[in-house]
Amino acid sequence: HRLPPGPRPWPIVGNLPHLGPKPHQSLASLARSYGPLMHLRLGSVDVVVAASASVAAQFLKTNDANFVNRPPNSGAKYIAYNYQDLVFAPYGPRWRLLRKVSSLHLFSGKALDDFRHLRQEEVAVLVHALTSASNSLVNLGQLLNVCTTNALARVMLGKRVFGDGSGGVDPKADEFKDMVVEVMVLAGVFNLGDFVPALERFDLQGVATKMKNLHARFDSFLGNILEEHKMNSDGVKQQNDFLSKLISLKDDVDGEGGKLTDIEIKALLLNMFTAGTDTSSSTVEWGIAELIRHPKILAQAQQEIDSVVGRDRLVTELDLPNLPFLQAVVKETFRLHPSTPLSLPRMASQSCEINGYYIPKGSTLLVNVWAIARDPNVWAEPLEFRPDRFLPGGEKPNIDIKGNDFEVIPFGAGRRICAGMSLGLRMVQLLTATLVHAFDWGLPEGQIPEKLQMEEAYGLTLQRAVPLVLYPQPRLSSHVY
Numbered sequence: 001h002r003l004p005p006g007p008r009p010w011p012i013v014g015n016l017p018h019l020g021p022k023p024h025q026s027l028a029s030l031a032r033s034y035g036p037l038m039h040l041r042l043g044s045v046d047v048v049v050a051a052s053a054s055v056a057a058q059f060l061k062t063n064d065a066n067f068v069n070r071p072p073n074s075g076a077k078y079i080a081y082n083y084q085d086l087v088f089a090p091y092g093p094r095w096r097l098l099r100k101v102s103s104l105h106l107f108s109g110k111a112l113d114d115f116r117h118l119r120q121e122e123v124a125v126l127v128h129a130l131t132s133a134s135n136s137l138v139n140l141g142q143l144l145n146v147c148t149t150n151a152l153a154r155v156m157l158g159k160r161v162f163g164d165g166s167g168g169v170d171p172k173a174d175e176f177k178d179m180v181v182e183v184m185v186l187a188g189v190f191n192l193g194d195f196v197p198a199l200e201r202f203d204l205q206g207v208a209t210k211m212k213n214l215h216a217r218f219d220s221f222l223g224n225i226l227e228e229h230k231m232n233s234d235g236v237k238q239q240n241d242f243l244s245k246l247i248s249l250k251d252d253v254d255g256e257g258g259k260l261t262d263i264e265i266k267a268l269l270l271n272m273f274t275a276g277t278d279t280s281s282s283t284v285e286w287g288i289a290e291l292i293r294h295p296k297i298l299a300q301a302q303q304e305i306d307s308v309v310g311r312d313r314l315v316t317e318l319d320l321p322n323l324p325f326l327q328a329v330v331k332e333t334f335r336l337h338p339s340t341p342l343s344l345p346r347m348a349s350q351s352c353e354i355n356g357y358y359i360p361k362g363s364t365l366l367v368n369v370w371a372i373a374r375d376p377n378v379w380a381e382p383l384e385f386r387p388d389r390f391l392p393g394g395e396k397p398n399i400d401i402k403g404n405d406f407e408v409i410p411f412g413a414g415r416r417i418c419a420g421m422s423l424g425l426r427m428v429q430l431l432t433a434t435l436v437h438a439f440d441w442g443l444p445e446g447q448i449p450e451k452l453q454m455e456e457a458y459g460l461t462l463q464r465a466v467p468l469v470l471y472p473q474p475r476l477s478s479h480v481y
């Protein structure tokens, strides 16, 4: 029963103080002392941390069946309708049903193709908004977030949720993004009550209270949408959007219990709107920031798109397979800036052995995807932004980022891999390609590309500490805008 090595725990709180303000960074530096498979004790909970590709593969491939559940946590309890959602559902028939319904109507190849025009329309709205602002500074992350949220809303609800379609800033959109970011910040807090049961009722960090308040705001937003939808769809012919399909599911189509309760429907919408908006928009924001720091790479990406698409129209999703350099830029962005640096936690259903070490039943597994993708034993000059490492002749020409090659797993891996990977990847590629092709980017006066701030903020998702603020300068034929 030899546990993996790790730092010595303090009484009661264990290794919680070791996590510091940015746990993915602290855990990466601890792994440099203790190795890629580490054991920590957070309060009374055993936690194991995987920080190399081969250790992650041991957990998420060889032993994936033992790690298909997520550990109990206050976010699932207070925000995600007490585990009635997809992200935190216990592995079993209800998880399978929620995942199947989402895959079929949102993420399958057919669903993605059916809704391609909606994503492209929303991206065109964003381009229009950026063009109108071309002599002034824009907060790129904010506008990207409006775009990803509206694109998702049109597929899920059949309509935008924010703005008048001009792509400009709507105070409601700001509030919604803040709510999503707050979910990620709260879900990223290592809440004492989750690890020291005796302290749970005192809610010392105030996390549970904030979660309950935030849940109430989301619930009222989602409850209104659901009621409105039910009223509008009464007697009218079947609508094509995801929510209408969820509402009209019938009982037990295939013996797995096909009908969803109102709570399950709201919980699923909550999952998609939180997991599927800021993850994609902030990845694009990081990518554009890297390209601004690397003008030669930006020029090369623009040249590729110009030669495939020309300068008389915007990029479409159908162009993406013909843009290998752009795809390499996106891979490199996901490598250095994975949206969820510690993935989402998993839990050992049974005790098991990994690399000769004992992993106790009930242990929480954290996979440090951020550290894995910067591992100097696997990547040459890991901190450099070098997309050509993914191209023929580079160090990792054939690697994909879809959970098969453990050196870079921004979407996780195994049975509980990101449900929205296909959509997230497409949206990030389309947005990055469009922003690169349609604009040159100017920095505010006094800022220079090499010195652009690249600090990370705290949270379950990787936000920029300083938002990217830029002057967009159109570079295509004027009729395109």
Ligand code: HEM
Pocket: 086, 087, 088, 099, 152, 271, 272, 273, 275, 276, 277, 279, 280, 283, 338, 339, 340, 343, 344, 345, 346, 410, 411, 412, 413, 414, 415, 416, 417, 418, 419, 420, 421, 423, 424, 425, 428
């Ligand atoms: C940049 C894009 C995205 C990234 C990097 C990302 C990353 C992740 C990661 C790391 C996980 C945990 C996987 C694991 O446990 O192994 C996850 C789960 C999940 N993601 Fe994403 N995600 C992205 C976009 C999306 C989108 C667009 C949606 C939906 C609209 C979505 C919905 C989900 C859901 C529902 C789960 C839970 C799956 C389950 O527990 O079965 N994600 N995502």
